[in-house]
Amino acid sequence: MRITLSRSGNDAEAADEPDDLTPTGLRTGALFTGRVLIIAAGLALVGVLIYELAEIVIPFVIGLFLAALLAPLSSFLQRHRWPKWLAVISAWVVVFAVLVALTLLVTEQIRTELPKIERQVTDAVAGAKAFLATHPFGLTDAKVAQYVSDGLGWLQDHASQLGSGAAEAGTAVIHILEGTFIVIFVTLFSLIDGRRIWSWVVRIFPRRAHARINAAGEAGWHTLTNFIRIQLVVAATDAVGIGIGAWILGAPLAVPIAVIVFFGALVPVVGAIVSGIVAVGIVLVFNGWVQALIMLGIVLLVQQLESHLLHPLLTGSAVKVHPLGVVLGVTAGTAVAGIAGAFFAVPFIATANSMITAAARVPRASGAAEGEDAEAHEDAGANRA
Secondary structure, eight states: OOOOOOOOHHHHHHHHSOOOOSOHHHHHHHHHHHHHHHHHHHHHHHHHHHHHTHHHHHHHHHHHHHHHHHHHHHHHHHHTTOOHHHHHHHHHHHHHHHHHHHHHHHHHHHHHHHHHHHHHHHHHHHHHHHHHHSTTTOOOHHHHHHHHHHHHHHHHHTHHHHHHHHHHHHHHHHHHHHHHHHHHHHHHHHHHHHHHHHHHHHHHSOGGGHHHHHHHHHHHHHHHHHHHHHHHHHHHHHHHHHHHHHHHTTOTTHHHHHHHHHHHHTSTTHHHHHHHHHHHHHHHHHHOHHHHHHHHHHHHHHHHHIIIIIHHHHHTTSOOOOHHHHHHHHHHHHHHHHHHHHHHHHHHHHHHHHHHHHHHHSOHHHHHHHHHHHHHHHHHHHHHO
């Protein structure tokens, strides 16, 4: 006798569907890989646009940095009842006054030390020639004269190319002037009406994202201003310490060395190392290898105090970028955009990190509720109309 067991409707439908043999881990990995590829494609598109519009993007970013630098002073003056326009102009005047003062100091010391520098350069060149003339270099005066003659011949043969290069240099000067105007206008409008401009930018995005974008913007601007303030203090400390060391050693260019260290230290980690090497090299040329070794010890001491004492004390939890991230970021920025990339890489990483963290902390329900309230308000307005 044959017995047939009946199945319910759900069991029959389940039986008709084919079994999904794809492992769960593989499906998860595929979804994750797809999202990563989409994000990478978006970042690549942004990178291409930045590269193509570098003549606009770089001055714009420099303007934002200047605005972040001047914003604390402008806000301080406005809190003490200064008019906004006067506070902004006063902040600009302070920056220009500092730059002019540094330029005058460097120029005055070079003018004062010029006779001594000429003598030391002559002695250094004579010593270098004598050293290069020995074995294994064998760079005698006859060979030097031959190299000079070859160089002059090369210049004559490539005169037309040099002329086209000069024309390109003239075009570059025009681009620099255009970029300067962009920097000035971006800085002024960011200081005068920055919050309203940011509100307009936020309104471009969907309403559900407004809360997160606002939080990200506030955190990013806070991080950027803190980062610039910290880098200025650190750079000034390095410049004063190394400059005083060069002055004690009797280096003829102590003030220019301090200025070089100051601007070099604005690029985190890498800039301080490069500017320190330049300082040691200048002392080596003018004062000999013994004092150069002493200068190297001073540079290492100042940088150790700065990195292990001053920098952690100032940074705290405001700017969190691992040293490995700093080195890789500066290296990648230099490879992509040269000096500008090296300067902007670390603040970009720090700002982006704080923006992403702040946006992730905003509850999803908050942004959704805001969007729903706005949509309900618009629906109500449309019904009333």
